[in-house]
Amino acid sequence: MPRPRTARAPRFAAGCLAAALLACPTSCSGGGSPEPTAGATGLGDRLFPGAGNGGYDVAHYGLELSYDPGTGRLSGTAVVSATATQDLTRLNLDLAGLAVSRVSVDGRTARTTRSGTELTVRPAGALRRGSHFDVTVAYAGVPRLVTDPDGSHEGWFRTDDGALALGEPVGSMGWFPGNDHPSDKAAFDLTVSVPTGLTVVSNGELAGTRTAGGRTAFHWRSTAPMATYLATVGIGHYTVSRSRTPGGVPLYTAVDPRAADATTTAALARLPEILDWETGRFGPYPFASSGAIVDHLPRGAVGYALETQNRPVFPGDGDGPAVDVTTLVHELSHQWFGDSVTPRSWQDMWLNEGFATWTEWMWQEHDAGVPLSRSAAEAFADPATWSFPPAAPPEAADVSAQPVYARGALVLYELHQALGGTTFDRLLRGWAAVHSHGNASTADFTAYCARLTGRDLTPLFATWLFGTAKPARL
Ligand code: TRP
Ligand code: ZN
Numbered sequence: 001m002p003r004p005r006t007a008r009a010p011r012f013a014a015g016c017l018a019a020a021l022l023a024c025p026t027s028c029s030g031g032g033s034p035e036p037t038a039g040a041t042g043l044g045d046r047l048f049p050g051a052g053n054g055g056y057d058v059a060h061y062g063l064e065l066s067y068d069p070g071t072g073r074l075s076g077t078a079v080v081s082a083t084a085t086q087d088l089t090r091l092n093l094d095l096a097g098l099a100v101s102r103v104s105v106d107g108r109t110a111r112t113t114r115s116g117t118e119l120t121v122r123p124a125g126a127l128r129r130g131s132h133f134d135v136t137v138a139y140a141g142v143p144r145l146v147t148d149p150d151g152s153h154e155g156w157f158r159t160d161d162g163a164l165a166l167g168e169p170v171g172s173m174g175w176f177p178g179n180d181h182p183s184d185k186a187a188f189d190l191t192v193s194v195p196t197g198l199t200v201v202s203n204g205e206l207a208g209t210r211t212a213g214g215r216t217a218f219h220w221r222s223t224a225p226m227a228t229y230l231a232t233v234g235i236g237h238y239t240v241s242r243s244r245t246p247g248g249v250p251l252y253t254a255v256d257p258r259a260a261d262a263t264t265t266a267a268l269a270r271l272p273e274i275l276d277w278e279t280g281r282f283g284p285y286p287f288a289s290s291g292a293i294v295d296h297l298p299r300g301a302v303g304y305a306l307e308t309q310n311r312p313v314f315p316g317d318g319d320g321p322a323v324d325v326t327t328l329v330h331e332l333s334h335q336w337f338g339d340s341v342t343p344r345s346w347q348d349m350w351l352n353e354g355f356a357t358w359t360e361w362m363w364q365e366h367d368a369g370v371p372l373s374r375s376a377a378e379a380f381a382d383p384a385t386w387s388f389p390p391a392a393p394p395e396a397a398d399v400s401a402q403p404v405y406a407r408g409a410l411v412l413y414e415l416h417q418a419l420g421g422t423t424f425d426r427l428l429r430g431w432a433a434v435h436s437h438g439n440a441s442t443a444d445f446t447a448y449c450a451r452l453t454g455r456d457l458t459p460l461f462a463t464w465l466f467g468t469a470k471p472a473r474l
Contacts, residue, residue, distance in 0.1 A: 034087065035087070036086075036087035036088055036089045036126035036127070036128075037086065037087070037088070037089060038055075038088070038089055038090045038091075039053055039054045039055025039056060039086070039088050039090065039091035039092060040053060040054025040055060040092075041053060041054075041092045041118050041120075042054070043181050043183065045181060045345045045346055045347075046345065046346075046347055047345070047346040047347055047393065047395065047396040047399060048169060048170060048181070048346050048396055050094075050116075050117065050118070051094070051169070051170050051180055051181045051346075052094065052179050052180055052181025052183065052184060053091060053092040053093065053094065053118075053179050053181075054085075054086075055084060055085055055086045055088045055091050056082040056083060056084050056085055056088065056091055056127075056133075056179070057082055057083050057085055057179075057184060058080055058081065058082045058178065058179050058184050058186040059081050059082060059083065059132075059186055059187065060079075060080075060081040060186055060187045060188070060189070061078065061079070061080060061081075061176065061178060061186055061187075061188045061189070061190075062078070062079035062081070062188075062189045063076065063077075063078050063079075063176050063188070063189070063190045063191065063192075064076050064077045064078075064079075064191050065077075065176075065190070065191065065192045065193070066192070066193040066194075066215075067162070067163060067192060067193070067194050067235055068195075069158075069161065069162050069163070069194070069195065069198065069235065071142070072142045072143075072158045072163075073140065073141065073142055074098070074140065074141065074142070074143055074156065074163075074175065075139070075140030075141075076138075076139070076140070077136060077137065077138050077139075078136070078137045078139070078176050078177050078178070079134050079135070079136050079137075080093065080134070080135045080136075080137070080177065080178060080179075081132065081133075081134050082132070082133060082134075082135070082179075083130065083131070083132050083133075084127045084128060084129050084130065084131050084133065085129065086129050087126055087127070087128055087129050088123075088126060088127040088129075089122070089126050090120055090121060090122040090123070091120075091121055091123075091127070091135075092118045092119060092120050092121070093118075093119045093121065093135065093137065093177040093178060093179070094117050094118065094119070094170075094172075094173035094177065094178060094179065094180040095114075095117060095118075095119045095137075095139070095173050095176075095177040095178075096117045096144065096146055096155070096173045096174045097141060097143060097144040097174065098139045098140065098141040098143060098175075099139060099140055099141045100112060100114070100119060100137060100138070100139045100177075101138045101139065101140065102136075102137075102138040103119075103121055103135065103136065103137050103138070104135075104136045105121065105123035105124070105127070105133055105134070105135050105136075106123075106133050106134055107134075107136075108123070108124045109124070110122055110123045110124065110135070117173055119137070119177055121135055137177045139177065143155060143156035143174050143175050144156075144174065145157065145171075145174060146170055146171045146173070146174045148169065148170070148396070148397070149395065149396040149397035150396075150397040150398075150399075150400060150401075151397075152303065152304065152400070153171075153301075153302070154166045154167055154168060154169075154170070154171025154174070155167070155171040155172075155173075155174025155175060156171075156174050156175040157297060157301055157302065159235075159236055159295060159296065159297055159298075160296070160298075161198070161235075161236040161237050161256075161296075162194070162198055162234070162235030162236035162237075163233065163234075163235045163236075164232075164233070164234050164235070164236075164293075164295045164297065164302075164313065164315070165231070165232050165233040165234075166232060166302065166306050166308070166313060167180075167228060167229040167230065167231055167232070167306075167308075168229040168230075168306055169229055169346060169396075169399060170229070171229070172228035172229055172231050173228075175233075176231075178228050179228065180228045180229070181228070182227040182228075182229060182342050182343050182344070182345070182346070182439065183342075183344055183345065183439050184227075184228075185225035185226055185227050185342060185437070185438075185439070186225055186226065186228075187222055187223055187224070187225060187226070188203065188204065188220075188221070188222040188226055188231060189207075189219065189220075189221050189222075190202050190203075190204075190219070190220045190221075190222075190231075190233065191217050191218065191219040191220075192217065192218055192220075192233060192235065193215045193216065193217040193218075194215065194216060194217075194218075194235055195214060195215060195216075196211055196214055196215055196216045197216075197237075198216070198235055198236060198237065199218070199234075199235070199236065199237065199238045199240060199254060200218035200220070200233060200234070200235050201218075201220075201233070201234045201238060201240075201252070201254040201293050201311070202218075202220035202231075202232060202233045202234070202311070203220060203222045203226060203230070203231060203232055203308060203309045203310055203311055204220050204221045204222030204223065204224075204226075204288075204289075204309075204310065205220070205221055205222075205250075205252075205288055205289050206218065206219070206220055206252065207219040207220065207221040222309065222310070223288070224286065224287055224288070224309070224310075224340075224437055225437050225438075226309045226339075227309075227339075227342045230307070230308050230309040230338075230339055230342075231308070231309070232293065232306070232308035232309075232311070232313055234254060234293045234295050234313070236256055236295060236296075237256065237257075238254035238255055238256055238293075238295075239254070239255045239256075239257055239260070240252070240253070240254050241253050241255075243272070244272070245271075245272035245273075245275050245276050245290075246272060246273075246276055247275070247276040247279055247285075249272075249275055249276075249279075249285050249289065249290050250288070250289040250290070251271065251272065251289065251290050251291045252289055252290075252291040252311065253268060253271070253291040253292045253293075253294075254291070254292075254293050254294070255268070255292075255293075255294040256294060256295050256296040256316065258296040258316070259294045259295060259296040259314075259315075259316025259322045260294065260316075260322075261316065261321045261322065262321075263321035263323075263324050264294060264314070264316065264321045264322040264323050264324075266325075267321070267323050267324050267325045267327070267328045268292060268294070268323070268328070270325055270328070271290070271291075271292060271328060271332070274325070274328060274329055274332055274363070275290055275332055277363070277366065278329075278332055278333060278335075278336070278359065281359075281362065281425070281428065281429075282333075282336045282337075282428055282429060282432045283336075283429040283432050283433055285335065285336075286335060286336060286339070286340035286432075286436055286437065287309070287310035287335065287339075287340075288310070289310060289311075290310055290311065290332075290335070291310070291311045292311060292312055292313075292314060292323070292328075293308070293311055293312070293313045293314070294313075294314045294315075294316055294322045294323065295313065295314075295315055295316065296316050296317075296318075297315045297316070297317045298317060299317045299318050299319055300317055300319065301315070301317055302315040302317065303315075303317075304400075305323060305327050305330075305331050306331070307330075307331045307332075307334030307335065307338055307339060307352075307356075309335075309339045310335065310339070312328075312331035312332065312334070312335075314327070314328075314331075325363075325367075326360050326363070326364075329359055329360055329363040330356045330357070330359065330360055331356070333355060333356040333359035333360075334352060334355075334356050336355075336432045337351065337352055337355035337356060337359075337432070338351075338352035338355075338356070340432065340435075340436050340437055341431065341432060341435040341436065341438065341439075341440050342438070342439050342440070343439065343440070343441070344439045344440060344441035344444070345441065346393075346396070346399050347391070347392060347393055347399075347442075348391075348440070348441050348442050349393065349399045349400070349404050350390035350391060350403075350404045350405075350407070350408030350411070350442070350465075351408075351440065351441075351442065351445060353400070353404045353405040353408055354390060354404065354405065354407070354408015354409045354410075354411055354412060355408070355409075355412065355428075356405075357379075357405045357406060357408060357409035358408075358409040358412040358413070360375075360409075361375035361376070361409060361413075372413060372416065373474075375409075376409075376410060376413040376474055377474060379406040379407070379409060379410055380410065380474050382402070382406065384401075384402040384403075384406075385402055385403055385406040385407050385410070386403065386407070386470040387401065387402070387403055388401075388403050388468070389403070389407070389465060389466050389467055389468055390403050390404055390407040390408040390411060390464075390465060391442045391465045391466050392466065407464070410464060410474075411461075411464045411465050412424075413474070414460055414463075414464050414474075415427065415449065415457070415460065418455075418457070418460060419453060419455075423452075423453060426452065427448075427449065427452055427453070430448070430452055431445065431448055434448060442465070446461050446465070
């Protein structure tokens with residue numbers, strides 16, 4: 001039976017599909033394997049259609065970088081190890097700015113072109129579906145920040161003593177070439193060399209340091225799969241502390257002393273207690289270590305904390321504390337909801353922010369006796385909560401807007417009311433366990449709820465998750 005040629009089309013952006021068809025003459029539709037075609041230049045994410053690339057699945061990033069804080073120049077090599085998911089004539093990587101000097105595939109020089117944030121790589125020979133390959137990219141330059149549709153910035157921030165890299169949603173392409181979409185998670189080995197005396201902190205665990213010729217290289221390893229938007233690097237003068245939570249999770253925390261205001265210091269002192277409390281609520285902590293990165297940045301440069309994998313980042317820009325207890329509770333909650341269970345696409349963002357906001361409410365009840373009903377009532381009363389349904393941010397600029405956070409948390413509040421505390425606790429833990437170290441969508445969540453409870457929750461989701469109107473009451 002002939003395989004329909006358009007079977008994969010809906011995942012492709014229109015332009016990419018046209019390119020794929022051009023590269024594949026009509027004879028493709030006959031029997032046998034089709035001619036190899038170009039990997040799509042985007043994954044067709046409804047909100048970020050150009051993010052990520054089609055035709056391959058990354059297993060590992062090996063980044064060997066060198067940074068000069070004096071000039072802001074970053075240089076090095078990225079080895080992207082992947083498996084082809086189709087026969088490929090060429091494939092794309094996402095990279096914003098930076099100059100590419102050489103690209104090879106499995107050691108053989110490949111031709112490349114660049115257009116916007118797409119780096120197109122043409123290997124000497126086609127890559128067969130199912131084959132493993134390494135793309136090695138040598139690159140250098142002063143990274144430029146990525147500006148989001150909502151006006152916020154991410155990418156490689158230059159600081160007065162080093163740098164700080166943040167990636168949500170599409171900032172990782174500002175400092176390394178890759179498949180910059182949450183659906184393609186991979187392990188990382190990151191080695192950054194800096195002038196001796198500076199510290200480099202990142203995700204994962206410190207696998208070693210090496211000093212030679214006035215420079216020190218720090219090797220950080222993340223064995224658990226990580227979405228590109230969760231990768232971070234901090235370079236600077238930090239006070240480093242290592243300890244363990246009472247439950248035994250190793251901690252590595254790097255704090256720029258200039259960002260260590262009293263609120264921040266007090267909040268970080270509670271990190272072990274918060275992580276163990278969340279473990280009690282959500283199930284085993286998903287990573288081999290935890291901690292935090294607190295960095296000093298120019299006023300207003302970042303404006304948000306980020307749940308970078310296993311070591312969240314808190315920028316201190318002198319405008320209020322770098323982190324308070326509530327923000328710490330929020331970013332640590334993301335270690336389960338976002339980092340381990342990662343959204344399939346950007347419109348599934350409420351699975352991150354709704355859960356992390358809900359965790360704040362649970363913590364306030366636990367720590368200060370604030371009833372869940374009061375937190376929910378406050379969110380319910382705020383008009384900003386109701387501008388769109390949490391499962392359907394209308395535009396890319398809306399992925400970090402209030403409904404994603406507050407209305408997302410109200411979905412969980414309603415489930416909590418409907419199911420009761422015991423079943424609801426099982427649901428949270430089960431959700432974290434079933435999709436641990438993977439990806440999940442809103443449809444996966446509603447299906448999981450139905451399966452676990454055996455109840456028809458369609459009306460609840462229709463009202464709270466998908467509905468546009470504000471319900472009459474909580
Ligand atoms: N995820 C961050 C938090 O939990 C907020 C954030 C930063 C964000 N950048 C974003 C959310 C981009 C969505 C998109 O605090
Ligand atoms: Zn968040």
